[in-house]
Amino acid sequence: MKPCIALTKGRLEKQFLEYFQSLSYDIEPLKNKGRKLRVETDDFLFVFAKGVDVTTYVEHGIADLGIVGEDILAEFQPDVYSLFPLPFGQCRMALAVEDGKEWPNRKRRIASKYTNITKEFFRQKGESVDIFKLEGSVELAPILGLADGIVDIVETGTTLKENGLVVKEEFMQFSARIIANRSSLKIKRDVLAPVIQSFQKGVSV
Structure with a gap:
């Protein structure tokens, strides 16, 4: 067989x-x-x-x-x-935000395809966040005001850069x-x- x-x-x-x-x-x-x-x-x-x-x-x-x-x-x-x-x-998981925009002091809103990974990441940081699950291009979420940041897979970082986002923190290697x-x-x-x-x-x- x-x-x-x-x-x-x-x-x-x-x-x-x-x-x-x-x-x-x-x-x-x-x-x-x-x-x-x-x-x-x-x-x-x-x-x-x-x-x-x-x-x-x-x-x-x-x-x-x-x-x-x-x-x-x-x-x-x-x-x-x-x-x-x-x-x-090879790739890495990262928290990304809009370049030059201040990270808010209020409860943050995060968009991701990876809601379980995102939840665990912020749990370990001792931070409560609102998580929005998106299936498509999560880079749109901060641009359109849905979220303060995104958690997503990063390879070269080109897509982030082209959409005005920068990596704030990397936390997993895959x-x-x-x-x-x-x-x-x-x-x-x-x-x-x-x-x-x-x-x-x-x-x-």
Whole structure:
């Protein structure tokens, strides 16, 4: 039985394919998949989904393994086995505010896709804030007056800069991680072990 691997679509998918190719796997069927969300190769079955959905497919055993950002694991805490970090997808979580604008003394309003991470961050600081959950471009929230600041993933900082925001505080470092379904690790051990070992070798190179 072929291992099923769930991949996070977009940026992480491209970085994974480069990494996968560096391990001497054939990525041609994955590069030329078009809009297909399910691709079968000689050795694997791949499914492509949003990050949080990757964890759902792995948690429920639809996929044996998953490639997902560590931020998703920290925010949603799915019931999966987090195996080890991968050498790509590096980013950081940050609190950002409008450049030059004073941080208010009143109860602050924060916008984020990551409400659980945000809540825990301010709890550890001993500060109570109002949190607004946004799914789209959170950079708009301070510009339009919805929030005093945002908590979001930062890679290069270009998007923040182009929207007049600056990092006030960085507080978490993330990378891509390989996750596994708990039952699959036992039931499909003979099939999954060589794959996991090859990924580990790639990490240590």
